[in-house]
Amino acid sequence: MNILIVEDEELTARKLQRLVLEVEPTAVILAILTSIEDTIAWLQGHSAPDLILLDIELADGQSFEIFNHVTVQSPVIFTTAYDEFALKAFKVNSIDYLLKPIKAEELTRALNKLSYLKETFLKEPSEIQRSIKKLLSNMTPTPAPVYRERFLIKQGQKMFSLTTKEIAYFYTRNKMSFAKSFDGRDYLVDYTLDEIFGELNPRHFFRLNRQIIASANAIEKVHLYFNSKLKIQLTPAFDEEAIVGREKASDFKTWLGE
The missing domain is CATH 3.40.50.2300 (Response regulator)
Structure with a gap:
């Protein structure tokens, strides 16, 4: 054939x-x-x-x-x-x-x-x-989705734009959301992780768990963990364990391999 x-x-x-x-x-x-x-x-x-x-x-x-x-x-x-x-x-x-x-x-x-x-x-x-x-x-063609390419960050009396290419991962702490840039800086983001993930390109970002959304470029290593879970080593380093649950492990490996 x-x-x-x-x-x-x-x-x-x-x-x-x-x-x-x-x-x-x-x-x-x-x-x-x-x-x-x-x-x-x-x-x-x-x-x-x-x-x-x-x-x-x-x-x-x-x-x-x-x-x-x-x-x-x-x-x-x-x-x-x-x-x-x-x-x-x-x-x-x-x-x-x-x-x-x-x-x-x-x-x-x-x-x-x-x-x-x-x-x-x-x-x-x-x-x-x-x-x-x-x-x-x-068939009515489905328009291509439009994903967010930058976030407006406010620091004191100043505001600036942070592109998604600069962001290693988003995380939540004390009911607040933060973006960690590849240069290791943390920025407060005025959105929930659910709202953030809904606007990101799913080819570039994955929701590891309820606390973290990671860029593919931030995945340094993947370790097998107990009960079929995965432990993710991020760069820059995250100060807590980044765990992908068993129910998401297969989807994560497929996403990372694309």
Whole structure:
């Protein structure tokens, strides 16, 4: 099976490639493309692959735009971070999807579905294009979320902006919230941790527990702890133990590996 991968995040693309070869050892990855423009050019200059694994959100826009510029004669499996409710249209139109982070059993299910539908796809490639156009007409694109990039910090009679890139972690103490910068300074923040976490990019920050929200760049080491918990060593150092509970440990490891 010849497969084209379209994914603009290098680490995610490599993981997907490894996963494909794990569940389908005979697969051949023809190319890994990162943009709408490159994908259109590739499809115009090459024979149709047996399958396209296509991320919805690319750096230069939503990948649906590809179908407005080139006739896609290959089955498409979308990879996406959208929630399942927003993707009902995909099932209705017999176009499968993989919800990130992608799991081996979900990829296997999608490939099995492709095998079942393969004869139809090969006989009527135009059906793919019609299904996608129907999908686009029925689906209202979900706007990309906007995350907070800075916090206004007040110190005495002065105020200044602290960017999220400067923040190692947020923590709470005595019912007050603080931001710890990478240079080791502590700043009072006029929000609860719940409010803060709701405005942060979840790719960059993780809620370790009720007391700490940490940046990925602040995770120095991860230690196995009793009862399947994790003990996190932060930089700059936190003066209490930073523990990830058993119920969050798997999600944390997945997040840290993305």
